[in-house]
Amino acid sequence: MRMDVGFSDSFRRRWSAGIGLLLAVVLAAGNATAIAPDAAAHQRSLDLREQWMHLTQGVAFPARWIDAERFQYRRTALGGFEFVVRHVGATEARPAFDHDRLATALGVATGKTYDAKRLPFEDFEFIEDGAAIRVWVEGRALRCGLGENNACAVVPGNGTNPRPRAFGVVRDLSVPADNTPRRSPDGRYEAFAQGDNLALREVASGEVRVLSRDGSPGDFYDPETLVWSPDSRRLALYRVRPGHRREVRRVESAPRDQVHARVHTQLYPKPGDPVDIERPMIFEAGSGRQVTVPTGHFPNAFRLSPLYFREDGRTLAFRYVERGHQRVRLIEIEADSGATRVAIEESSSTFVNDWWHRSFFHDVGNHGREIVWMSERDGWNHLYLFDGSNGRARQLTRGEWVVRRVLHVDEERREVWFVASGRELGDPYLQHVYRVDFSGRNLHHMTPAGAWHEVSLSPDQRYYVDTWSRVNHPTVSELRDARDGRLIAELERGDIGALEAAGFRYPETFVAPGRDGRTPIHGLIVRPTDYDPARRYPVIESIYAGPHDSFVPKTFWPFGRHSSGDKAIGMQALADLGFIVVQIDGMGTMNRSKAFHDVAWKNLGDSGFPDRIAWHRAQAARDPSYDLSRGVGIYGASAGGQSALGALLFHPDFYTVAVAYNGCYDNRMDKISWNEQWMGWPVDESYARASGVDNAHRLQGRLLMILGEQDENVDPASTYQVADALIRAGKDFELLVLPGEGHSVGRSDGPISYVQRRQLDFFVRHLLGQPTPDWNRPASL
Numbered sequence: 001m002r003m004d005v006g007f008s009d010s011f012r013r014r015w016s017a018g019i020g021l022l023l024a025v026v027l028a029a030g031n032a033t034a035i036a037p038d039a040a041a042h043q044r045s046l047d048l049r050e051q052w053m054h055l056t057q058g059v060a061f062p063a064r065w066i067d068a069e070r071f072q073y074r075r076t077a078l079g080g081f082e083f084v085v086r087h088v089g090a091t092e093a094r095p096a097f098d099h100d101r102l103a104t105a106l107g108v109a110t111g112k113t114y115d116a117k118r119l120p121f122e123d124f125e126f127i128e129d130g131a132a133i134r135v136w137v138e139g140r141a142l143r144c145g146l147g148e149n150n151a152c153a154v155v156p157g158n159g160t161n162p163r164p165r166a167f168g169v170v171r172d173l174s175v176p177a178d179n180t181p182r183r184s185p186d187g188r189y190e191a192f193a194q195g196d197n198l199a200l201r202e203v204a205s206g207e208v209r210v211l212s213r214d215g216s217p218g219d220f221y222d223p224e225t226l227v228w229s230p231d232s233r234r235l236a237l238y239r240v241r242p243g244h245r246r247e248v249r250r251v252e253s254a255p256r257d258q259v260h261a262r263v264h265t266q267l268y269p270k271p272g273d274p275v276d277i278e279r280p281m282i283f284e285a286g287s288g289r290q291v292t293v294p295t296g297h298f299p300n301a302f303r304l305s306p307l308y309f310r311e312d313g314r315t316l317a318f319r320y321v322e323r324g325h326q327r328v329r330l331i332e333i334e335a336d337s338g339a340t341r342v343a344i345e346e347s348s349s350t351f352v353n354d355w356w357h358r359s360f361f362h363d364v365g366n367h368g369r370e371i372v373w374m375s376e377r378d379g380w381n382h383l384y385l386f387d388g389s390n391g392r393a394r395q396l397t398r399g400e401w402v403v404r405r406v407l408h409v410d411e412e413r414r415e416v417w418f419v420a421s422g423r424e425l426g427d428p429y430l431q432h433v434y435r436v437d438f439s440g441r442n443l444h445h446m447t448p449a450g451a452w453h454e455v456s457l458s459p460d461q462r463y464y465v466d467t468w469s470r471v472n473h474p475t476v477s478e479l480r481d482a483r484d485g486r487l488i489a490e491l492e493r494g495d496i497g498a499l500e501a502a503g504f505r506y507p508e509t510f511v512a513p514g515r516d517g518r519t520p521i522h523g524l525i526v527r528p529t530d531y532d533p534a535r536r537y538p539v540i541e542s543i544y545a546g547p548h549d550s551f552v553p554k555t556f557w558p559f560g561r562h563s564s565g566d567k568a569i570g571m572q573a574l575a576d577l578g579f580i581v582v583q584i585d586g587m588g589t590m591n592r593s594k595a596f597h598d599v600a601w602k603n604l605g606d607s608g609f610p611d612r613i614a615w616h617r618a619q620a621a622r623d624p625s626y627d628l629s630r631g632v633g634i635y636g637a638s639a640g641g642q643s644a645l646g647a648l649l650f651h652p653d654f655y656t657v658a659v660a661y662n663g664c665y666d667n668r669m670d671k672i673s674w675n676e677q678w679m680g681w682p683v684d685e686s687y688a689r690a691s692g693v694d695n696a697h698r699l700q701g702r703l704l705m706i707l708g709e710q711d712e713n714v715d716p717a718s719t720y721q722v723a724d725a726l727i728r729a730g731k732d733f734e735l736l737v738l739p740g741e742g743h744s745v746g747r748s749d750g751p752i753s754y755v756q757r758r759q760l761d762f763f764v765r766h767l768l769g770q771p772t773p774d775w776n777r778p779a780s781l
Helices: 007-030 039-046 048-053 099-110 497-501 565-575 594-599 611-624 639-650 672-679 684-689 718-726 752-768
Strands: 070-077 080-087 125-127 132-137 140-145 152-154 189-193 197-204 208-210 234-241 247-252 262-267 279-286 301-304 316-324 327-335 340-347 361-363 370-375 383-387 393-395 402-410 416-421 431-437 443-444 452-457 462-471 473-481 487-493 507-513 520-526 537-542 580-585 632-637 655-661 702-708 734-738
Touching: 039 565, 039 752, 070 327, 070 462, 099 140, 099 152, 099 462, 125 431, 197 279, 279 301, 279 316, 301 734, 327 565, 340 370, 370 402, 383 402, 402 431, 402 452, 416 452, 416 752, 487 632, 507 611, 520 565, 520 611, 537 611, 537 752, 565 580, 565 752, 580 611, 611 639, 632 639, 639 655, 655 752, 702 718, 702 752
Parallel strands: 431 452, 537 580, 537 632, 632 655, 655 702, 702 734
Antiparallel strands: 070 080, 125 132, 132 140, 140 152, 189 197, 197 208, 234 279, 247 262, 301 316, 316 327, 327 340, 361 370, 370 383, 383 393, 402 416, 416 431, 431 443, 452 462, 462 473, 473 487, 507 520, 520 580
């Protein structure tokens, strides 16, 4: 099977010859090793974030439009960040608000102290015609005035918060549904739930009619799903049979506000659990007649999208994802009879990728006659325009490249703005923006620079702000004309002169063939600031191999959006202690061909390791300083934690030291959505094959597992079950549990945190073979 765009035969011959020559060079390099880090070096690594924060200016983040003429964005300033607003045509940006006053107001509201250049949010929204802003701080929405009264206060709930759904498939029935009456478009009726049934009130008279009589707690009519037809003649909603209420209980062992422990309960469906069963129900408002909708076209649903009526009110539609994720359909319902038909179908022998932006579809004009649809049916993710009446499709984009997401469908101009990768020469992961018309013949490339682009379109589609960078090129922000891509103004150009003067090194990119000897595998290399090519450096890999994206950073390194600044700083901090640190995207990750992605199917334990190992060996063959002689270290969190443990279980001849944070070590223990998408349903032996619990007896090498006991993303019991299995197998390992910490487990808490220091120390001791500072005697530093 052809995996992806490959290397030429001549390239492979040159590659093989080069490997032989460079292996000789490596062997001749002798035993020169990196200098052992002293206490001062450790402290420099721990303080690296603070150092970098003072050394850049004008590194812009993606813009957000306020209206058709104004946009806002965040940019770096010496010592931190600032928020600015700019008008189209203006030569300079102006502060979005008084940062000092806002820092003071936030401090009063939260009881904390904030630096004006380190405000505790990354984005904000103007409200009340610019008289105030709304920000999110520590999970709470705050309103902060910008006038004379600039106080900040928590935004109260509006009483229309929807009932939570665990991972989108099981309703939390301990929380009341939002039963706000839904008024018909003509204002004549209000629909709402009365108990477990549907009721209708005539607004003028106040008369209430109960439209259904058969609802019950185990089979109820859900008012949150209710929609009206545009002509107000009909209403529809889902009737729901609740799924299994699986709960995860977590003990908060050291709460700050009391002596005794506290127990938290979370609704947490897992692979194989019964999900909510939804069936569409249609009612006529005038007569109260109920229309039965047969379920034959959607018999085994994992998830149904919200119902929506077409413009004429005669049909309605929804998207059906089948349990197991091997079939997706757009279902149309004839409102008068309830008859259903399949308007569009996707199927796969592996999985239909329904994750995030890949579930996109757009009903043009809300008529059902034309539907923009995303599909991998030709082996690459592309856009299609379907005829809703007969299912025939016109392919709008094609080629050995992938559409990542749709930015905007312009119905008036009959064109689609979208983000894609791999069409331009060079790195196939770099993100560009295009527009194409509904004929599929006029494709326009809107982002000329060879870089990673983030585009923000103005509300009237006249302009766009293009914010672009590469790992080796600071961020540039430009205002462009949306019709012809003409550059109107350069808004920002990152100034990193002070950072470079302080010794900053750009990371390096490297490409090598993967497991099949031909598919290019892309990675990133971070070297110590004082790198000496005459020395030998142990290698550490930062891993995240989740099949829901690709992960090697592509944007400007210290403050890029694609990879968080904290992660970038963490890799450099580790490298500065005497390592070469890398990150790689192996097979099984997203944003390449369907075949490249399919490697993950029922195979999450693979983690792309055959590609990663081939990549490491190719890099070592060309670089004498790249020392694989003592094995490779590896670290990762969440799915990366699962992979880090898997490296020692399944590839102990190559990986020898691992730090694993909050791993989903057994996919049967993890959330239903992510795991059934890639591991399938029903739960079978493939789950056991990938399990860190079932394979714990295989452990070799040095392992540190780190767990935040309040992890709300991955069941903490997953880590404890691995620990139990390791103990029963007589294996030595280290386990660090952080009371009160969640899924991030302190990894991004201010400067390099306690757990990050523990990671640094673990690799210095076990991979570099050197002692670490006695942190219990800080005076020794």
